[in-house]
Every structure is written in C-alpha cells, then in structure tokens.
Amino acid sequence: YFIQKSFQSASEKKMFAEKILVAFDPNAANIIEIKKPAETITISKENSVWYIGKYPAIDQQVTTLLDSVKNVAVVAIVSNTLDLAGEFGLGEEKAQTFTFKDNAKILGKIAIGFKDPNSEMAYAIKEGDMRIYGIKNFSFANLENQWVSMLVDKTDKAQIQRVEIDEGGRKMNVEKVGANWTINARKASQTKVDDFLNRVSTITA
Numbered sequence: 001y002f003i004q005k006s007f008q009s010a011s012e013k014k015m016f017a018e019k020i021l022v023a024f025d026p027n028a029a030n031i032i033e034i035k036k037p038a039e040t041i042t043i044s045k046e047n048s049v050w051y052i053g054k055y056p057a058i059d060q061q062v063t064t065l066l067d068s069v070k071n072v073a074v075v076a077i078v079s080n081t082l083d084l085a086g087e088f089g090l091g092e093e094k095a096q097t098f099t100f101k102d103n104a105k106i107l108g109k110i111a112i113g114f115k116d117p118n119s120e121m122a123y124a125i126k127e128g129d130m131r132i133y134g135i136k137n138f139s140f141a142n143l144e145n146q147w148v149s150m151l152v153d154k155t156d157k158a159q160i161q162r163v164e165i166d167e168g169g170r171k172m173n174v175e176k177v178g179a180n181w182t183i184n185a186r187k188a189s190q191t192k193v194d195d196f197l198n199r200v201s202t203i204t205a
Contacts, residue, residue: 021072021126021135024108029100032065034147036096041147052147061145068139069098069110075121076134088123088132089113096143115140160197 030045043050043057050057078088085091090113097111109127116122121134163174174193175182181193 019074020070021074021124021133022069022108022110024100026066026069026100026107028102029066029107030103031101032062033099033101034096035099037093043147057147058145061142061147064139065098065142065145068137068142069100071137072110072124072135073137074133075136077131078123078134079132080130082125082130082132085113085125085132090123090125090132112138112143163197 032043034041034043041052043052043062045051050059050062082090086094089095090111095111095113097109099109100107106127111125113123113125116134120136122136122138122140124133124135124138125131126133161176165172165174173182173184174188174196175185181188181190183193
C-alpha cells in the first residue's frame with residue numbers, strides 16, 4: 001500500500017461530487033434582501049407581485065434569481081477557511097449578499113464573489129459555513145440587474161389637462177381647452193393628441 005499526502009493552497013481546488021449549495025427553498029421567501037457594496041435593496045412580495053418600495057420589481061429577474069439559487073451546484077471547495085475571502089471577491093467591498101426571508105424568519109443567506117476567469121465556476125459562501133465554495137449554475141446577470149421596473153406610476157389619461165415638453169430648448173405646451181386639445185394655443189389633431197396621451201400615461205424610462 002502507499003500513503004499519498006496532499007496539500008491544498010488557495011489556488012488548488014478540492015473536487016468532489018456535485019451537490020446543491022443551499023438546503024432551503026428560495027421560492028418560499030417573500031422578502032429578498034440584496035446587499036451590494038454601495039447599497040441594500042429589499043424586494044418584497046405582496047399578493048404574488050414583487051415590489052421594491054411602491055414600485056413593481058421585474059418579475060422575470062426575481063424568478064431567475066430564485067431559480068439560480070435553488071439550482072446552484074457546488075463543484076469544489078476552494079478553501080476551508082474564510083481568511084482568503086477577499087481574494088475571491090467575497091469581502092464586503094466586492095461581494096453581493098442575498099438574504100431570503102419568510103416574513104421575519106431568515107431562510108438562508110449566500111454571498112457571491114468573483115467568477116473564475118478560466119471556467120464557468122464562481123465563488124460563494126453561505127451563512128454558518130466557514131468554507132469557500134466553487135459553484136456553477138448561478139446566472140451572473142443577477143449581479144447586474146436593476147430589479148425595479150422602470151414603468152413609472154400609471155396616470156389616468158382622463159386626469160391629464162396639460163403637458164409641457166422641452167426638447168433641447170424647443171418648448172411645446174399641449175393643453176386641453178374645454179373639450180379640445182391645443183398645441184401652443186393652436187387647435188391640435190385630437191387623434192394625434194389622444195395617441196400621445198396613451199403613451200404618456202404609461203411612460204417608461
């Protein structure tokens with residue numbers, strides 16, 4: 001027989017059979033806190049709709065995040081300690097931390113760091129675990145999402161009486177006088193104004 005002695009450095013990876021990173025179901029959460037280096041975003045679900053404050057979140061992005069976290073697979077143990085967390089983008093100045101809650105109850109928390117430049121693997125840590133993991137199946141679009149829908153609060157078209165437009169110093173006033181619409185005090189095409197108001201009342205940025 002023989003004895004093989006091996007050492008694990010920061011750059012070496014201990015490979016083993018893949019397993020799921022998290023033991024909780026992200027889809028059971030109704031609150032998601034996303035802590036970035038410069039800000040913290042809270043996404044809350046109300047009546048099956050996700051919101052950031054009073055604005056609707058982009059549902060597809062939230063669904064992608066939930067599916068990503070649920071399906072994240074561990075492919076390596078990169079380090080058995082957190083001493084080198086900063087080298088893998090897992091320090092507070094780089095990492096994004098995702099906390100999943102069911103009301104006040106924390107279901108789980110993971111932090112995502114750098115993506116390995118030579119593979120599809122990324123680095124992650126999870127709450128209560130001192131190891132740094134190499135993971136796959138996490139969509140990195142989750143780290144770049146804007147999350148909040150850019151749809152501005154809808155306005156009842158019937159309540160709009162005046163719209164001021166400033167296009168590079170060229171000003172135009174669209175105003176309702178009695179039953180008719182005017183543009184710069186001149187009678188306007190009601191069909192064109194109606195089409196314009198349909199777009200303004202659900203304007204996107």
